[in-house]
Amino acid sequence: MRKLSVKPARFKYHSFLFLFLYHINLACADNDSMPGNIAGHQVAFDSSFLNLTADTSVDLSRFSYSAGALPGTYKVNVYVNNQFLGSENIEFKSGLNQEVYPCLSFNLIKSIPFDHNQLPSDFFESEQKGSCFFIQKKLTDTQVKYDSNDQVLHIDVPQLYMSHIPQGMISPSLWDNGIPALLLGYNINGYHSESHGHNFDSLFGNLTAGLNIGGWYFRHNGSYTKTNSNSGRYDSINTYLQRDLAEIKTRLLLGQSNTTGELFDTLPYNGIQFATNDEMLPDSLQGYAPEIRGIANSNARVVVRQGNQVLYETTVSPGEFLINDLYPTGYGGNLEVTIYEADGSEQRFVVPYAVLTQLLRPGSSRYTLTVGELWEDTLSDKPAFSQLTYQRGLTNALTGYVGGQFNPHYYAVQIGTALGTPAGAFSVDITQSRTDLGDLGYNGVDNLLSGKILRGQSYQIRYSKVFSETKSNISLAGYRFSTDSYMSFTTAMQAREILKNGFSSDYLSRAKNRVTLTYGQGLPEGWGQLYMSGTIQNYWHKDGTDEQYQVGYNNTYNRWTWGISASRTLSSESKQQTNYLLSVSMPLGRDYQIHMPQLTSALVHDSNGRTSEQVTISGIVGDESQYSYAGTFANANQGAGFTGTLSGNYRSAISSFSASLSENKDYSSASAGMSGTVIAHSGGVTLTSYTSNTFALVEAKGAEGAKVSSYPGVKIDFNGYALVPYLNPYKMNEVSIDPKEISDNIELMSSTQKVAPYSGAVVKMNYGTKKGIPILINGTYNGHTLPFGANVLDSQDDVVGVVGQGGQVYARVKNEKGNLMVSWGNTLSSKCTIRYQLMPRMSGQSGIQTFNSICE
Template identity: 50%
Template sequence: MQTLRQSGSAIPTSAGSYTGKMTPIALILVSMFTASNAQADLRVTPPQSIARNVEFDPQFLNMGNAQEMDLSRFANGSNALPGHYKVAIYLNRTALLNADVEFKSREDKTVYPCLTPKIVGSIDFNTDRIPASLLKAIKGGEQCIDLTQEIPAAQVVFDSNEQRLDIQLPQAYVNTLARGTVNPALWDSGVPAGILGYNINAYSSQSNGNDSKSLYAGINAGVNIGAWYARHNGAYSWADGGQKKYTTLNTYMQRDIPVLQGRALIGESNTNGLIFDTLPFSGVQLSSDERMLPESLRGYAPDIRGIARTAARVTVTQGGQIIYERTVSPGEFIINDLYPTGYGGNLDVTIHEADGSEQNFTVPFASVAQLLRPGTHRYSVTMGKLRNDFIDDDPALYQATYQRGLTNIVTGYGGVQASQDYHALQLGAAVGTFVGAFSADVTQARTHLPANSGGTQSGQSYQLGYSKVISETNSSLSLAAYRFSTEGFMDYLTAMNTREAVRQGFPASSVGRAKNRVTLTAGQGLPGDWGQFYISSSLQNYWNREGNDTQYQMGYSNRYKSLSYGLSVNRSQSAYGSTQNNYLLSFSFPLGRRDSSHTPNIRVQLNRDSNGNMREQTALSGTAGAGNQFSYSASAMNSNNGGGASGALNAQYRSQATAVSASYGAGENYQSQGLGLNGTMVAHPGGVTLTPYNGETFAVVEAKGAEGARVSSYPGVHIDSHGYAIVPYLNPYQMNDVSIDPKGTASNVELDNTAQKVAPHAGAVVMLKYTTKKGWPVLINATFEDQPVPFGASVQDEKGNNVGAVGQGGQIYARVSSERGKLNVIWGDGSHMACQVGYVLMPQPKGQKASAVQTFTSLCQQASNNNVPKELASRSASGSPSGS
């Protein structure tokens, strides 16, 4: 007997639900058909490929009224009854689209999906190979296309449990698509919505009798109207006795242009840094977005690591603007969740210690060799003005860049920059070879200065890049850039700063001009279990300034059983002569089983700096709660040179509405406190919903009546009391699975579908509606004329919707939506082959949970023509719900 998957009266699906619902009985019936060495094929397939005219032996069930049962609808297979289904359609296992599809019966009562010209037309056919009749049917707008009749080699497979319709076509009939391709017709621009993301951090410290208080509130606000998305990113900084100001990072409006695989932007933003360094601008931009390509065709913000001596505040700036701020615990920290800020331009990091001291260092941020696949390209055109608080005259910025994969191993790229009194042109190429990937480019620049400040300055800058991963030796090497610039060369920002200095009366030489710049990153896995070694360094010197800017990090890490350990050395030296060294030895291990989600972790660190300061720290951290919604850490530290003993406590709670964090630190002569809030408010057509997550692209899940159900896999994301939930971090232009776990909902609530797929535009707020029905499951032992009602008979409610089927012994399992009513039992054509079962549910005590299933015995009475119209009985004989 063929193995069958059971499907209940409510079928969990990935795209929707059949309006009449399949039942286990219908599937059992199909499995019990017998034919000469043949089994019933449960797929919606071409009629010539399935078992034909199989017959069911009713004597097997010992049914006295079996001769009156009409089981012909199961004689040719299929696990779908005629009707309307909301399905996810896949072409050769790649998502095509979601659609409502009507399933119809052929003359032999096999069932096939009636595909509309819109559905069939979304297939990227090889028009030279498909039949002319199919093209004519698509262009002619026929209401129903039977694809298996038009292309005999085609297969159409329907899975009613998953509500998934798979179309299989020979590759010769369709154009080849890259893995992960999502048809742009499926991209969802979302619903009108308002977004307000917030990151609030209050911090105070007391040191040697001095009090310091500060507040940072960053917001990411936006409004979506149709395909236009408006965004504003800003931050308010307040310091007791210091500066109090609101800083606008950028404000812009954008719209995707799928045909160009790009986006138009108006307002304030940043150039992408692929060819020239990242620059903030105000104006207009048209640029490509690689995320619109499938993942298999895609060709970066760096991690920031540092060491905090106390419970400190870390600020990250780029080009003088704050782009990130966070409170960290004492010891080593990593920041790896920066918003994308381009691919060039160093990041300046400041650690504000609780005792009033500061640490400063720079993280190099440069693009490496950029190889593209043949025929793919990246482009960007920007026209506007430079945004820089230190340059008063708002110089113009005109920039265009382009990259294209010329062959399988060569990519060409170039760009132009222009402003008043400044022009630059860059040309280059990247080459992929067996010894690594190389890039080389040259930039010619000309800057016009007043005659008394040097006059016209002209020069070149030459850059070489290299990257290589050697899997055999577990090695990686990336010489992100070696750049040599002649004395007369200035990049755009240096030229604008020089012009500003001259305008304010300073000499042109007051602005440093880079001569050599090297950035090196390398990693090496050692043989056997000897661990991993890495090095990262940068060096820059100047034509008109003594000294070098130097920074390097070296480290070694390994693991022995559950013990992880590492050693790192950080050194930085500025051109002005200041040097800072840091050495860190660390150990970490779990306090219990590593495979347990709530096992706390211990970390021990020994730190020494170039001033002879020694610090020993022990930290305990972990998570708690059923959804890991609680996180905590506690640390104790001892320092020499008068630092003494200190400690810090940190805790975070991620509720359904927001994420709350708190910290406390104390040491000799100082103490500090911190409090933070993080989350997003989303206004949508159904109201306002809160989430503890920040993000770019969201889904609003609407499931009225399913309060308490968990959504997807993020802690704290549940259907709220208004029937909504926010799912963050959707991948734009790619299919995202959004599922609901019904656990936690009331027993009388049924979800028509529990999962959907969506491919949103970047920045969209998409709406996913999950239909819920309130009903009560019943199990009725029904008899008709002193016998159990016929096995396999259809059971419909008073509206004609299929709600169940009759099992053995005349048992009816169904879910009813009314506390009293009638069910129609139909097993043939005509009112004499139908009867009605009345039911009245037992009242439930107020405040008591409803019973899972109510069971009772009832007489199925002869149905009159008034109660069961002939057309209803006729349709039920073929299994089609009248509600279709």
């Protein structure tokens, strides 16, 4: 079977020749004779335009019916009505008059999403397995066109015969569950500080281990923390086995994970869960983790916890910081953020983690079913529970939802509705709970609720609206009231634990009222943006309230960006702090510079009387943006003095490295870290500096050093592999190889492929390579240059090129010497043979060898 292999970035002789002749033909043709579709229309070419000698002619009839393809098998991307169908190996055959046409298989035709009620009754009749399916003869006005430059086959079918496909829909039959692989993602950070003669050392490591076999994905997430005051502790965040059920858009989870938190608060559990997965839907029909903002006064550690589990830890420079890469852990449950300053002081605040209103499209639904044990560190027992939620889009504006949580000593039932109106989107729900406290504890405790059954309600209303006329945005406003007898499942289990230990459950505070608001206001052009947010919550059996407020203003002038903000935190223990921030940033350099440093300055003042000024210069350098740096210089009152901090990051092909140093008259600190992923597969072990959930394993043997995709540092390694991170699951991802760094002795069979992976998969993408030495021959025949457009074949009768202008032959040969046949007709007199012998070369030497030869 013939295959035509052409290295990307080198011209394709057959395509070039076709386009050259085609434009010559158009130059001589009347406008009315211009073909609307090259494939399927005969085009006549006049060989006199090639300036051939009188005794030489070239048969150009093979270019009269096709878009430049020669007979052979090509891997092409197939599009139907501009929608991607898949990558297929298509055989191109030569028919009457030497026209070349794609042979469409029966299986390929069956994969097209036809409306079978509109197809002719004999559409699939009289077709034999293995034969070519001529769809143009079955459906009138259907066109099949091949673009050899982009290796794309277009099939255009009248819309009458097609079923409706949502935009961006990728058929589940095209989803790839990947190859067997072992994965290990790591993020390691070490920290050291010295203050007033005291040393502090810590080591933090976050690990994500996985095993993929078929469509089953095993994952384990854990963190290790060690300081000089303890011997080290490893916490298991979750361990689970996952499988996606594509037919019903559902994910199955077995093991430790979290409930989705769509109707009830997120619960960590150990058990089994079935839940619909919106990721499997196209973008036109469809998680969330909040951004965390704060202000550090020094080179500090920032730790994010949910409950007693550490979700995230990093080192930040002095000034304002932003954490926006938290892995989602559900839709509910507050995040506790702790800033450990280098001088030993701490800052703490809570980031609400809530969900917006749950409107669904009409006819669509979501459900979750969870059965397991509550995995809560504060409980000595692991109480069993089951949870069921269901949401249904009833109309275009109305969604209903119900849910329930069940335990032998507890149940809660929720019913609610979400409504979309011109005035905004609302959701209203009510939850009824029943808690059986049983015969626990003893009667010697005042206000003991032992033996009582508590029934209570929780009412909630939420609202969101974008007012485009006034550029206003209320992204979330909510109010929740819970009666004294209402308990969530976690609170109920904690109450039983308290009673069992002989205390009164009245000592357990429970939420009473909670109000949240996030509001943004755009001002007239050039005047910037206002924003504000706030949260207020009080409790049963606990005095005081927890309050958080923030208000700010941002604007841009020329290349300057500046903002001012104020935030206040008031805890139920009457601890209050107010922070004020003024920040200005600007680029240092010209607009045409590729890597432009950024200058950021900030003035910070808090209610404790502390004021600090900070200036930071940061930037990215390197041909592949592999280096980043930052220098921060700060000065503060109250004896803090001057602080200098330097930090840098280097992203190599195998890992990402970071380091920082900070110095003050009272303390000094340093940190170092590294992160990346290691994947073991059948071809060996491949490393990358990126941490991701879904990877493409690119195989291109011999293409060492070639850049892959658009991520810095992703290159083909010595073993012929590269890892491309951050693939969008269930969506088509295009992965390309740049051949510029490849040795001249290696030729890529293709440079671009597409794949739609399952979430968590490691999909293998094989880019075939051909090894050989490129040669460029200036050939003559009977004293004349070789005929332009003649085929060039090797000893295996494979087409390896076409004679170009000036009789030049470009070919790739495997042997040190051999023969190439040049053919420009069907007779013996229209064929000749070029003998070649390569020149000796030094080890590792590459490049095109050029020489003259006579074709005999």
